[in-house]
């Protein structure tokens with residue numbers, strides 16, 4: 001059950017480039033547990049889309065099943081939405097994207113949804129390079145079904161009632177890097193300063209963007225012995241960089257010391273500025289990103305930040321050579337080129 005929020009707001013609320021307030025990007029009232037990390041991610045999504053000045057009706061938000069997959073109801077109430085079947089968001093989103101590339105696609109999923117039942121779907125979406133932002137709200141448990149270990153629970157991590165996980169964990173960031181994702185980041189729901197710019201960069205990226213966002217489940221995975229609790233993530237967070245997203249229309253200002261700044265221009269002219277916390281870290285080197293992850297994992301650290309970015313990404317439409325016009329705007333002549341064209345095609349296959 002969800003509740004509608006009252007529409008009135010303070011007349012002096014700040015507006016974005018479209019004259020809309022942050023309230024115009026909200027959804028219905030959350031029914032998640034108070035303190036759930038997923039609610040902070042919804043707030044970060046609202047902030048990012050509002051700051052970018054994207055019209056809400058230009059966004060399509062899709063999800064699977066889980067507490068995480070319920071969250072699209074709680075943001076961007078005026079956007080297109082589709083709550084699919086458990087683990088099937090990637091195929092529904094791929095189909096929608098192929099039919100209409102003009103929308104901004106945002107997929108929200110959980111670690112159970114993406115790393116277990118939907119793992120095959122996740123893999124194929126990444127390797128195909130569907131132009132979208134994929135946020136995994138990763139709490140290391142099946143929250144909605146009351147706290148079973150998920151495939152991202154770390155080996156040795158303790159469940160609320162004391163059981164120890166004996167299985168190896170799947171690292172969604174490492175998998176996405178292996179599979180060719182062109183924007184790969186990890187963040188923490190409790191670090192809005194890091195998360196909001198990462199979401200903005202992902203939404204502007206014209207390729208597949210993954211954000212693995214650690215998001216503590218206060219009901220089932222926030223105790224001592226858990227490696228996905230607020231305390232654990234805060235104590236073990238190792239950020240490789242801090243991101244600022246600068247749109248073409250905004251004035252560029254130099255505010256960082258030389259040697260610690262990496263600038264990457266994206267296809268649309270937006271500039272991603274990375275304040276490097278590690279001077280040696282190169283966000284455009286896929287192999288280095290995988291090595292960095294592995295080295296820090298061995299030290300028990302959770303690496304966050306923008307780990308990999310391909311500034312010249314290709315997406316599924318580039319690979320398939322599809323028509324740019326949304327399919328529902330094509331006329332009969334374009335959709336049905338006639339008998340002679342069909343004959344020619346058939347002849348090629350004989």
Ligand SMILES: Cc1ncc(C[n+]2csc(CCOP(=O)(O)OP(=O)(O)O)c2C)c(N)n1
Nearest residue numbers: 066067068086110111112113141142143144
């Ligand atoms: C086909 C199918 N299998 C199993 C379920 C039961 N189920 C619902 S949500 C869920 C796991 C959700 O975990 P996750 O994706 O991590 O989301 P969270 O609730 O932790 O945010 C499962 C197994 C289902 N709804 N459909």
Ligand code: SF4
Nearest residue numbers: 033036067143217218
């Ligand atoms: S059960 Fe866990 S994941 Fe689900 S709403 Fe509650 S805190 Fe969030």
Ligand SMILES: [Mg+2]
Nearest residue numbers: 110111141143
């Ligand atoms: Mg989960």
